[in-house]
Amino acid sequence: MEHRLVTIVFIDMQGYTKRSAGQSVEEMKRFHDEFHSFVKDLVEQHGGVLVKSLGDGFLVRFDSPTKAVQCSYEMQQHLMSRNEDILNPEKIVRFRIGINTGDVGIDESGDLFGDPVNIAARIQSFAEPNEVFISEATLLAMNRNEFGAKDLGPQQFKNATREIKVFKVLPKGMESVEAEPESRSTVATSVLRRLAPWQLAISGAAALAILALVAYGVGRLALPPAATERQAEPPAAREGVAVDRPAPPRGMPPRPQRPGPAAQQGRRPVNDFDRDGDGRISKAEAPPQMQRNFSRHDTNGDGFIDADEQATLPGR
Numbered sequence: 001m002e003h004r005l006v007t008i009v010f011i012d013m014q015g016y017t018k019r020s021a022g023q024s025v026e027e028m029k030r031f032h033d034e035f036h037s038f039v040k041d042l043v044e045q046h047g048g049v050l051v052k053s054l055g056d057g058f059l060v061r062f063d064s065p066t067k068a069v070q071c072s073y074e075m076q077q078h079l080m081s082r083n084e085d086i087l088n089p090e091k092i093v094r095f096r097i098g099i100n101t102g103d104v105g106i107d108e109s110g111d112l113f114g115d116p117v118n119i120a121a122r123i124q125s126f127a128e129p130n131e132v133f134i135s136e137a138t139l140l141a142m143n144r145n146e147f148g149a150k151d152l153g154p155q156q157f158k159n160a161t162r163e164i165k166v167f168k169v170l171p172k173g174m175e176s177v178e179a180e181p182e183s184r185s186t187v188a189t190s191v192l193r194r195l196a197p198w199q200l201a202i203s204g205a206a207a208l209a210i211l212a213l214v215a216y217g218v219g220r221l222a223l224p225p226a227a228t229e230r231q232a233e234p235p236a237a238r239e240g241v242a243v244d245r246p247a248p249p250r251g252m253p254p255r256p257q258r259p260g261p262a263a264q265q266g267r268r269p270v271n272d273f274d275r276d277g278d279g280r281i282s283k284a285e286a287p288p289q290m291q292r293n294f295s296r297h298d299t300n301g302d303g304f305i306d307a308d309e310q311a312t313l314p315g316r
Contacts, residue, residue, distance in 0.1 A: 001113070007068040007101045007138060008117050009048070009060040010124035011039065011075070014094040016056030035093070039075070046071035051110055057124075061112060065101050065142040072097045072132045073147065073169055080130055098124025100135040100164075119164055122157035126166065136165035147172055280304040 013035065020028050032053075039058050040050045048062040048071060062068035076095060083092045100123060102116025119135060127133035134142075139149055148170030154163035273281045273290070282304050283294050290297075297305045 002106045003103055004063075004106060005101070005103050006106075006112075007062045007065040007099060007141070008104065008112060008120040009058075009062065009068050009072055010098045010120045011058040011060065011072075012096045012124050012127075013056045014096060014129050038078075042075055042078070043071055046074075049110065051112060059112065059117075061104075065099075065138045066146055068099055069132065069134060069138070069142055069147060069169060072099060076130055076132060094129035096124055096127040096129055097132045098122070098127050098134075099132065099138050101138040101141050115161075119157065119160060122160065123164070123166060126155060126157070128168075132169040134167050134169060136167065139167050280306050281310065 023031070032055075036053055036058075039060070043050050043060050046062070046067045047064060048060050048068065051059040051061055060068075060071075062071070076097065079093060079095055083094070086092050098120050100116050100120035102114065102119070104112045104114040104116050106112060116137075123133050123135060133152070134149070149167040150170055152166045152168055154165045156163050273285050273287065275285050276282075281290075283291055286294055286305070294305070295301075297309055299309055300306070
């Protein structure tokens with residue numbers, strides 16, 4: 001098998017399957033023969049070789065990458081001119097063309113083998129109708145004064161071991177431009193372009209549902225705390241110090257109030273636990289064994305064991 005550095009061109013005919021379903025065998029043969037001659041003649045005029053016909057496409061090789069791009073671009077121009085005179089949309093023919101340059105194997109029959117061939121096929125499937133897409137290898141090897149090129153960015157193709165930078169061929173005289181943020185940067189964008197309308201509708205509905213869920217979650221996070229949420233008790237209340245409290249609802253008896261300073265005057269400690277001498281034992285003053293049963297002795301629930309409640313204490 002011979003190994004040579006060549007430029008590989010893959011040509012795909014858009015809508016071939018649909019067209020073949022609506023024509024007889026004889027009609028499809030005439031159609032295929034017409035475009036086989038069209039491609040073969042134009043390729044040979046530019047010094048290329050038509051390696052084989054693939055039914056709805058063609059595999060071509062060139063020794064010159066510049067000739068490969070020139071031939072492909074002229075092929076698209078001829079087809080677009082032809083389509084302008086056709087009134088029946090079903091008769092319109094469009095090509096997608098992908099080009100790559102690399103070292104390939106050529107067997108006795110002239111067929112091509114190697115990774116550069118696979119990359120050219122992937123670029124062709126990524127290409128748009130009526131356009132010529134080329135790899136960076138082809139762009140660097142060709143005479144760039146003949147054409148402009150739009151950078152579409154690196155693409156990760158199926159079964160490719162690395163990303164391939166792809167360019168769209170522009171008419172002669174147009175300057176090359178770098179990849180723009182909104183330009184396609186993944187093969188997924190090419191797949192999206194080819195989805196059926198009902199598939200696009202389902203995708204759009206799913207995206208809207210996700211956005212609605214996100215908006216709902218953000219709105220919930222922005223809500224203030226519920227009015228019924230229990231607020232933290234002031235430190236003073238936890239320490240047993242009297243604090244201002246809201247008035248109880250109507251119909252409820254008032255909570256017993258702690259005696260003021262005047263009521264405390266003249267009182268003496270009733271036991272060793274009443275350290276502040278106010279005549280009552282707070283939970284902070286009570287020993288651990290009393291704290292465990294504090295609520296049993298604090299019968300009025302005011303947070304203190306008053307003098308009349310101290311009779312329930314052990315030893316009193």
